[in-house]
Amino acid sequence: xxxxxxxxxxxxxxxxxxxxxxxxxxxxxxxxxxxxxxxxxxxxxxxxxxxxxxxxxxxxxxxxxxxxxxxxxxxxxxxxxxxxxxxxxxxxxxxxxxxxxxxxxxxxxxxxxxxxxxxxxxxxxxxxxxxxxxxxxxxxxxxxxxxxxxxxxxxxxxxxxxxxxxxxxxxxxxxxxxxxxxxxxxxxxxxxxxxxxxxxxxxxxxxxxxxxxxxxxxxxxxxxxxxxxxxxxxxxxxxxxxxxxxxxxxxxxxxxxxxxxxxxxxxxxxxxxxxxxxxxxxxxxxxxxxxxxxxxxxxxxxxxxxxxxxxxxxxxxxxxxxxxxxxxxxxxxxxxxxxxxxxxxxxxxxxxxxxxxxxxxxxxxxxxxxxxxxxxxxxxxxxxxxxxxxxxxxxxxxxxxxxxxxxxxxxxxxxxxxxxxxxxxxxxxxxxxxxxxxxxxxxxxxxxxxxxxxxx
Ligand code: URP
Ligand code: ZN
Ligand code: ZN
Numbered sequence: 001x002x003x004x005x006x007x008x009x010x011x012x013x014x015x016x017x018x019x020x021x022x023x024x025x026x027x028x029x030x031x032x033x034x035x036x037x038x039x040x041x042x043x044x045x046x047x048x049x050x051x052x053x054x055x056x057x058x059x060x061x062x063x064x065x066x067x068x069x070x071x072x073x074x075x076x077x078x079x080x081x082x083x084x085x086x087x088x089x090x091x092x093x094x095x096x097x098x099x100x101x102x103x104x105x106x107x108x109x110x111x112x113x114x115x116x117x118x119x120x121x122x123x124x125x126x127x128x129x130x131x132x133x134x135x136x137x138x139x140x141x142x143x144x145x146x147x148x149x150x151x152x153x154x155x156x157x158x159x160x161x162x163x164x165x166x167x168x169x170x171x172x173x174x175x176x177x178x179x180x181x182x183x184x185x186x187x188x189x190x191x192x193x194x195x196x197x198x199x200x201x202x203x204x205x206x207x208x209x210x211x212x213x214x215x216x217x218x219x220x221x222x223x224x225x226x227x228x229x230x231x232x233x234x235x236x237x238x239x240x241x242x243x244x245x246x247x248x249x250x251x252x253x254x255x256x257x258x259x260x261x262x263x264x265x266x267x268x269x270x271x272x273x274x275x276x277x278x279x280x281x282x283x284x285x286x287x288x289x290x291x292x293x294x295x296x297x298x299x300x301x302x303x304x305x306x307x308x309x310x311x312x313x314x315x316x317x318x319x320x321x322x323x324x325x326x327x328x329x330x331x332x333x334x335x336x337x338x339x340x341x342x343x344x345x346x347x348x349x350x351x352x353x354x355x356x357x358x359x360x361x362x363x364x365x366x367x368x369x370x371x372x373x374x375x376x377x378x379x380x381x382x383x384x385x386x387x388x389x390x391x392x393x394x395x396x397x398x399x400x401x402x403x404x405x406x407x408x409x410x411x412x413x414x415x416x417x418x419x420x421x422x423x424x425x426x427x428x429x430x431x432x433x434x435x436x437x438x439x440x441x442x443x444x445x446x447x448x449x450x451x452x453x454x455x456x
Pocket of ligand 1: 061184285286287288314316335336337
């Protein structure tokens with residue numbers, strides 16, 4: 001395979017933007033520098049456009065079972081959506097069935113991804129059924145390259161919620177093994193109490209989704225998890241934080257010396273609770289719900305000042321038919337939203353172009369930091385010698401309107417319909433192979449995504 005030389009690039013990293021060339025040999029970056037020459041290499045002129053490291057979406061759910069259905073994207077369609085959005089690595093979650101070993105749940109998830117995914121993938125290990133036997137599996141799982149273990153403090157009705165004693169045991173084992181515990185932090189008992197009360201009264205419109213999952217449920221769970229962790233000091237990662245108060249509590253634990261990392265998602269930056277009052281509000285049901293405009297504003301500031309470390313999408317799309325299957329009642333609607341394809345576009349257009357986010361922070365939030373936190377750095381998340389040649393060529397001068405008709409997820413709608421997207425992702429490369437070249441999909445290179453083991 002001839003080497004590839006990308007000339008005339010504006011190379012973006014979490015440290016800044018530098019003009020330069022990138023020489024690629026097979027799957028890796030061989031050299032980065034100015035005025036590189038290689039007579040044998042095929043030359044691609046980036047024309048002074050931005051070249052980013054391939055983005056990492058640290059939070060996706062492909063084909064995950066929720067409320068008797070499955071999220072609409074499997075690894076095939078979901079990874080196609082990812083690559084069009086410049087995401088060359090997704091980190092998805094295993095699904096542990098009742099009574100299933102963690103090891104078997106990993107084998108099962110890899111079977112679903114291998115041969116289907118067109119982008120590379122890593123895995124977080126969901127722990128929903130925990131006993132002594134499962135705890136003993138943890139060191140071997142970390143050695144296999146899965147270093148993050150996800151806990152739900154909600155969803156008891158779906159058999160997914162762990163109690164505090166189980167969480168303490170898990171924190172202890174994961175800490176010994178050198179991993180991280182991730183939390184979906186909402187107090188499930190507050191939610192089921194409120195939600196049962198609303199349903200009994202016949203209050204089942206979408207807005208009651210938000211009322212049944214108040215900020216307080218998130219605040220309580222975040223506070224409790226950092227309190228439990230005082231005894232143990234395991235690295236923690238809070239997924240999809242939505243509110244100023246919970247971010248501040250997690251950030252305080254970080255200042256107090258705990259290794260605590262925070263994630264939010266584009267939907268919490270761009271929508272507020274009033275969406276649920278709309279006629280189509282039921283479509284936007286996701287857990288946790290959207291909050292106030294004040295909370296969104298706070299989240300933007302927290303991104304820029306580094307209080308929040310990662311933006312993941314929680315990509316978990318359902319078709320309109322699936323969203324309707326509960327008769328638009330909040331407690332019967334599958335929760336989740338599409339997002340992987342619009343991750344960069346939204347952060348760039350709504351963040352960088354509106355001066356709420358620097359380009360450097362953007363790259364940190366969706367490339368470098370997720371790679372560092374989940375053991376993929378420096379193979380992923382940065383353009384440097386020896387790294388995987390995963391990159392995105394972006395033309396900032398183009399402009400288009402986001403529309404479901406132009407997106408590639410298996411779902412038929414997007415929450416971001418009509419949003420202005422500044423710039424255009426023109427080319428995407430995964431490990432030295434073009435997936436997208438000047439907007440044209442490279443069919444021969446699809447479905448070759450690999451599992452990337454995390455290294456501690
Ligand atoms: O509503 C959501 N977020 N669905 C996906 C599962 C989860 O809780 O992250
Ligand atoms: Zn969640
Ligand atoms: Zn999720």
